[in-house]
Amino acid sequence: MNNALGEKPAPFGAPETTVEPGWGGGFFETGRPRLGGLEQPVQFNDAQAAVLNALADTIIPPHPDWPNASEVDLVAFCGRYITPSGYKNKHFPFADADSFTAALDKLGQAFVDADPAERAKAFEALEKAEDPFFEQIRALVYYGYYSRPEVVIAIRKNVPAGKDYHGPPLPYGYIQSLEPWDETTLAQANENGSYLETEQVTRVDLSKLTWTK
Numbered sequence: 021m022n023n024a025l026g027e028k029p030a031p032f033g034a035p036e037t038t039v040e041p042g043w044g045g046g047f048f049e050t051g052r053p054r055l056g057g058l059e060q061p062v063q064f065n066d067a068q069a070a071v072l073n074a075l076a077d078t079i080i081p082p083h084p085d086w087p088n089a090s091e092v093d094l095v096a097f098c099g100r101y102i103t104p105s106g107y108k109n110k111h112f113p114f115a116d117a118d119s120f121t122a123a124l125d126k127l128g129q130a131f132v133d134a135d136p137a138e139r140a141k142a143f144e145a146l147e148k149a150e151d152p153f154f155e156q157i158r159a160l161v162y163y164g165y166y167s168r169p170e171v172v173i174a175i176r177k178n179v180p181a182g183k184d185y186h187g188p189p190l191p192y193g194y195i196q197s198l199e200p201w202d203e204t205t206l207a208q209a210n211e212n213g214s215y216l217e218t219e220q221v222t223r224v225d226l227s228k229l230t231w232t233k
Contacts, residue, residue: 057100062117068124069095072157074132078139079161085178087170089161097164102156115156123153 064072076089102115109116131142146154165171175182 057097058104060104061096061099062102062104062120063099064095064121064124067129068121070129070132071124071127072098074134074139075127075143075157076161076165078136078143079158080165081136086174087168089165092165092168092170094161094164097167098157098160101160101163113156113159115153115160120153120156123151123157 072095073090076094080089082088082090098120101111101113102117102120103109103111105117107116127142131139134142143154166175172185175185179185
């Protein structure tokens with residue numbers, strides 16, 4: 021059953037109306053992404069999890085001063101931020117469970133068993149082929165890794181400028197910049213300033229300006 025606007029969170033995501041999956045599916049949430057990702061994460065089998073961890077260590081190679089990417093539970097993180105099967109993508113990184121798991125299956129045990137140089141070559145091949153999976157997994161690994169508590173501690177310890185680093189910023193960033201501005205929002209903005217459409221902006225002639233002491 022769909023949830024009405026403003027009621028308790030939907031099974032998958034934000035507290036907004038959801039739709040049942042069907043032919044072609046529908047958006048599984050109509051609002052912002054749920055803080056913390058899906059309440060019911062997409063599940064991976066053991067083989068897929070092994071490929072994910074191998075990919076994580078390929079994208080962020082192990083280093084003695086930093087937690088290994090394969091050991092900070094990025095599998096669960098990925099499961100919370102890809103779109104469940106049967107629904108359309110709406111939020112970054114626009115990865116749906118069916119194509120995402122198919123990409124993991126395609127890499128398979130051969131990728132897990134390969135040495136670091138062979139893994140890097142296989143991952144580079146995804147980039148050259150402009151495979152959407154390349155950007156999806158790269159984004160998930162980077163965002164997941166650098167949001168892990170143990171990595172935050174390592175940043176404070178190992179990076180001189182990171183001693184006061186406290187983890188990711190606001191959960192949704194600057195909402196007013198990320199979401200479309202409607203007439204009401206624009207009217208509120210005009211109360212404290214002004215707004216011009218791009219077509220109304222004109223160039224200022226600065227050719228006659230001079231510097232004086």
